Amino acid sequence: PAPSLGKLTLHCLTRPWLLPRMAPGKTLARLLDQSFDDPRLAQLFGRYATYVGGSPYAVPAILSLIWQAEAAGVWVVEGGMHRLATALADIATARGARFHYDTHVTRIEATNGRARAVHLSDGTRIPAETILFNGDPRALATGVLGPDTSTVAQQTRHTDRSLSAEVWAFAATPNGPDLAHHNVFFRADPKPEFDTLARGQYAPDPTLYICAMDRGLPQPPPQLERFEIIANAPPLTQGAPQEPASCQTRTFRTLARFGLTFSPEPNQTALTTPQGFDTLFPASTGSLYGQSPHGMTAAFQRPTARTPIKGLYLAGGGTHPGAGVPMATLSARHAAEAILSDRTSTSPSRRTATPGGMSTPSARAAAARSASSGS
Numbered sequence: 001p002a003p004s005l006g007k008l009t010l011h012c013l014t015r016p017w018l019l020p021r022m023a024p025g026k027t028l029a030r031l032l033d034q035s036f037d038d039p040r041l042a043q044l045f046g047r048y049a050t051y052v053g054g055s056p057y058a059v060p061a062i063l064s065l066i067w068q069a070e071a072a073g074v075w076v077v078e079g080g081m082h083r084l085a086t087a088l089a090d091i092a093t094a095r096g097a098r099f100h101y102d103t104h105v106t107r108i109e110a111t112n113g114r115a116r117a118v119h120l121s122d123g124t125r126i127p128a129e130t131i132l133f134n135g136d137p138r139a140l141a142t143g144v145l146g147p148d149t150s151t152v153a154q155q156t157r158h159t160d161r162s163l164s165a166e167v168w169a170f171a172a173t174p175n176g177p178d179l180a181h182h183n184v185f186f187r188a189d190p191k192p193e194f195d196t197l198a199r200g201q202y203a204p205d206p207t208l209y210i211c212a213m214d215r216g217l218p219q220p221p222p223q224l225e226r227f228e229i230i231a232n233a234p235p236l237t238q239g240a241p242q243e244p245a246s247c248q249t250r251t252f253r254t255l256a257r258f259g260l261t262f263s264p265e266p267n268q269t270a271l272t273t274p275q276g277f278d279t280l281f282p283a284s285t286g287s288l289y290g291q292s293p294h295g296m297t298a299a300f301q302r303p304t305a306r307t308p309i310k311g312l313y314l315a316g317g318g319t320h321p322g323a324g325v326p327m328a329t330l331s332a333r334h335a336a337e338a339i340l341s342d343r344t345s346t347s348p349s350r351r352t353a354t355p356g357g358m359s360t361p362s363a364r365a366a367a368a369r370s371a372s373s374g375s
């Protein structure tokens with residue numbers, strides 16, 4: 001729940017064989033260059049760096065653990081990703097939680113170092129002893145949720161941000177190569193694209209991930225199939241805003257070169273840009289994975305569940321251990337454990353289940369888009 005370089009060093013001192021296996025000081029790209037003769041295999045495995053919003057040329061080699069984990073099995077939520085949210089909401093409601101959907105939180109109130117209340121955009125003040133924030137922690141640090149909580153996650157103000165994306169979500173009939181559920185259309189050489197992104201620019205011919213959501217199921221795909229196309233993009237801290245038209249040209253011209261076209265070709269209402277993600281996830285700079293995973297110590301720099309403000313906790317993709325649904329869920333477990341243990345240590349009476357609490361909807365879900373693999 002709260003890793004540190006000191007703790008890792010101690011751990012390794014008693015298990016010295018771990019050190020060379022963690023390939024300290026080596027980037028993922030370097031490890032892959034040494035591991036494969038065929039550069040296409042290095043390119044394929046290097047793509048896993050983008051699962052956490054990084055470049056294979058800058059993330060630590062230990063991220064090769066991602067494909068080890070993937071090789072152990074990939075999970076699909078029956079009915080789509082949004083079923084996870086609705087299933088959690090059903091369980092919470094059955095236990096007395098109340099959800100306030102389509103409600104923007106404008107401020108978290110804290111006095112004398114203790115969380116007091118949540119303020120909504122309609123002026124409502126909801127008093128609370130315990131507040132679990134699962135937006136991007138940078139929103140607290142930058143004062144987007146008011147001045148009381150700006151001491152939280154201060155490191156997010158100056159650390160680099162992870163990658164953003166341009167995401168198309170649409171229904172169409174595909175023409176061209178036969179698609180699987182997950183497809184990646186690789187450009188010839190990955191390095192120039194990552195170099196371009198690092199400069200805050202867009203490659204004219206990006207690597208594209210396509211999720212063909214209706215493929216790989218027992219029944220054949222319908223005439224109009226659902227698709228999600230993802231291209232990596234620089235976060236707003238680095239990138240000049242792009243015209244949606246240039247994204248459309250880049251994406252569909254690149255796919256046409258592979259012989260793939262869509263009928264009808266989606267229009268720009270189907271596109272979410274880094275600016276769009278920044279609106280959906282306030283103060284995120286469009287970064288989909290919080291802080292940058294670049295560098296050997298990035299994992300130790302993420303905010304953890306406890307904050308300097310009593311009663312205020314963090315969970316979600318911007319918090320340790322990081323982005324992605326499994327890791328965001330793990331961070332929620334860390335937060336739940338911290339809340340329960342802090343209550344037990346401060347409560348004079350026996351712990352009981354407390355009904356109430358609040359949550360807000362995913363604006364992305366409201367926009368009827370769903371996250372899927374391969375980002």
Ligand SMILES: Cc1cc2nc3c(=O)[nH]c(=O)nc-3n(C[C@H](O)[C@H](O)[C@H](O)COP(=O)(O)OP(=O)(O)OC[C@H]3O[C@@H](n4cnc5c(N)ncnc54)[C@H](O)[C@@H]3O)c2cc1C
Nearest residue numbers: 104105135316317323324325328362363371372373374375
């Ligand atoms: C295109 C795309 C593809 C992805 N693919 C995958 C994948 O295949 N596998 C995987 O594991 N992960 C994937 N991810 C990542 C995954 O979706 C996130 O890491 C995960 O959803 C993070 O969960 P969370 O609860 O932290 O935040 P979110 O799901 O972002 O939820 C936080 C919510 O809080 C809301 N919010 C923030 N501030 C406020 C406020 N002030 N008031 C009200 N509401 C607020 C936001 O609108 C948002 O709805 C993908 C992400 C994207 C964008």
